[in-house]
Amino acid sequence: MRFLTAGESHGPQLTTIIEGLPAGMELTASDINRELANRQKGYGRGKRMQIEKDQVTIAGGVRHGYTLGSPLALVVENNDWKHWTDVMGIEPIEEEEASGIRRKVTRPRPGHADLVGGIKYGHRDMRNVLERSSARETTVRVAAGAVAKKLLYLLGIDITAHVIEIGGIQAKDRDFHDITDLKQRTEISPVRCFDQTKEQQMMKAIDVAKKNGDSIGGVVEIVVEGMPPGVGSYVHYDRKLDSKLAAAIVSINAFKGVEFGLGFEMARKPGSQVHDEILWNEETGYVRNTNRLGGFEGGMSTGMPIVVRGVMKPIPTLYKPLQSVDIETKEPFTASIERSDSCAVPAASVVAEAVVAWELAAAITEQFTSDRMDALKQAVAEQRNYAKTF
Numbered sequence: 001m002r003f004l005t006a007g008e009s010h011g012p013q014l015t016t017i018i019e020g021l022p023a024g025m026e027l028t029a030s031d032i033n034r035e036l037a038n039r040q041k042g043y044g045r046g047k048r049m050q051i052e053k054d055q056v057t058i059a060g061g062v063r064h065g066y067t068l069g070s071p072l073a074l075v076v077e078n079n080d081w082k083h084w085t086d087v088m089g090i091e092p093i094e095e096e097e098a099s100g101i102r103r104k105v106t107r108p109r110p111g112h113a114d115l116v117g118g119i120k121y122g123h124r125d126m127r128n129v130l131e132r133s134s135a136r137e138t139t140v141r142v143a144a145g146a147v148a149k150k151l152l153y154l155l156g157i158d159i160t161a162h163v164i165e166i167g168g169i170q171a172k173d174r175d176f177h178d179i180t181d182l183k184q185r186t187e188i189s190p191v192r193c194f195d196q197t198k199e200q201q202m203m204k205a206i207d208v209a210k211k212n213g214d215s216i217g218g219v220v221e222i223v224v225e226g227m228p229p230g231v232g233s234y235v236h237y238d239r240k241l242d243s244k245l246a247a248a249i250v251s252i253n254a255f256k257g258v259e260f261g262l263g264f265e266m267a268r269k270p271g272s273q274v275h276d277e278i279l280w281n282e283e284t285g286y287v288r289n290t291n292r293l294g295g296f297e298g299g300m301s302t303g304m305p306i307v308v309r310g311v312m313k314p315i316p317t318l319y320k321p322l323q324s325v326d327i328e329t330k331e332p333f334t335a336s337i338e339r340s341d342s343c344a345v346p347a348a349s350v351v352a353e354a355v356v357a358w359e360l361a362a363a364i365t366e367q368f369t370s371d372r373m374d375a376l377k378q379a380v381a382e383q384r385n386y387a388k389t390f
C-alpha cells in the first residue's frame with residue numbers, strides 16, 4: 001500500500017490517494033470522520049481548530065460501503081480557505097497586485113521549516129514553505145491511517161494511542177493492561193491521558209505556557225494488540241518493521257525521538273532484565289510473561305503487544321518570539337507570528353496512532369495478500385495458527 005498527500009494549510013483542500021487496499025473491505029466516511037474529530041479535540045490548540053470541522057469526502061475507490069481495489073481518493077476541505085483566497089490564490093496575478101496582498105513572510109521561526117525550506121526551494125516569501133510544512137497536512141495522514149485502522153480492526157488487530165507526558169508532567173505507570181479500557185479513558189480526557197490527576201496538571205502546564213507566550217512538548221505512546229507474529233523481516237535493513245514504525249513516528253511534524261518497550265531505559269539494565277523469556281502452552285502457543293522489548297525481535301512482530309513511544313518537541317511558533325533575522329535586510333528581528341497552538345501533543349497522539357496503523361497495514365498486505373479482503377483474513381488467520389504450533 002502507498003499513499004501521497006497534497007494541499008497547503010490555507011489552500012482549498014487536502015487530498016490523499018491511497019493505492020493497494022484490498023477489494024471487499026467495509027469502509028464508510030464515518031470510520032474516517034471519527035479519527036479526524038479526535039485529532040481536532042486536544043487541549044492546547046489555537047484558534048484554527050475552532051474554524052475547522054474536518055469531514056472527509058470519499059471521492060473514489062468505494063461503492064456501497066466496500067472498497068473496490070481501485071485507488072481510494074479522500075478529500076478534506078479547509079474551512080479557513082475562504083479567509084485566504086487572495087493570499088493563497090491559484091491564478092497568476094501582477095507583481096504590483098501581489099505585493100499589496102501578500103505580506104511576505106521574511107522573518108523565519110527558529111524550529112520551524114521556514115529558513116531551511118526557503119533556502120532549499122529559493123522561496124524568499126517563506127509562506128511558500130510554511131503552507132506545506134504545517135501540520136495541517138496530518139489531517140489527511142490521519143484519514144489514511146483511519147482506513148488502515150479499519151483494515152487492522154477487520155483482522156482482529158486493535159490499536160490506540162495516548163499521552164503519557166506533557167511539559168515534564170508524567171502520567172503514572174499503567175496499572176491496567178486492557179486496551180479497551182485505555183481507549184475509553186483516553187477518549188474522554190482533554191489531553192488524551194488516562195491518569196486523571198496528571199491530566200489536570202498537564203492542562204495547567206499548557207495554560208501557563210500559553211500565558212507566558214511559550215509552548216511545551218511531550219511524549220505519546222501507541223499500543224497495538226493482536227498483531228500476528230512474524231510480520232517484517234530480519235533479512236534486510238529496509239524490511240525491518242520496527243524501523244518503519246520509527247521512521248513513521250519521526251515523520252510527524254515536531255517528533256524527535258522514538259522508543260520501543262523499555263526504550264532508553266534498556267541502557268541502564270542488564271540483559272536478564274530486558275529480554276522476554278519464551279514459554280509455550282497449548283492454548284495460546286508461544287508467549288512471554290513480560291513485554292520489555294515492546295513486541296519486536298529482529299525487526300519482526302513477536303505477537304506480543306507493540307508498545308512504541310514518540311517524543312514531540314515544543315511548538316516552534318511562540319507568542320513571545322525568539323530572535324531571528326529578516327532575510328531581506330539581514331537585520332535582527334523577532335520571528336513572525338500569526339497564530340499558533342501552545343501544545344499539540346494530544347492531537348499528535350492521534351496522528352501517531354494513524355501513522356503506526358498505516359505501517360502495520362502496509363506490512364501485512366505486503367507480506368500476505370492485498371487483492372481481496374476475504375483472502376487476507378484467511379491468510380492472517382493461517383499465520384496465527386501456524387505460529388502457535390510451530
Ligand SMILES: Cc1cc2nc3c(=O)[nH]c(=O)nc-3n(C[C@H](O)[C@H](O)[C@H](O)COP(=O)(O)O)c2cc1C
Binds near residue numbers: 133138254339340
Ligand atoms: C498536530 C500538530 C500541530 C502543530 N501545530 C503547530 C503550530 O500551531 N505552530 C507551530 O509552529 N508548529 C506546530 N506544529 C509543529 C510544526 O509543524 C513543526 O515543528 C514544523 O513542521 C517543523 O518540523 P520539525 O519540527 O519536525 O523539524 C504542530 C505539529 C503537530 C503534529
Ligand SMILES: C=C(O[C@@H]1CC(C(=O)O)=C[C@@H](OP(=O)(O)O)[C@H]1O)C(=O)O
Binds near residue numbers: 046052133136341
Ligand atoms: C491547521 C492545523 O494545525 C496547524 C499546524 C501549524 C504548523 O505550523 O504546523 C500551525 C497552525 O496553523 P494556523 O496558523 O493556520 O493556525 C496550526 O493550526 C491542523 O492541525 O489542522
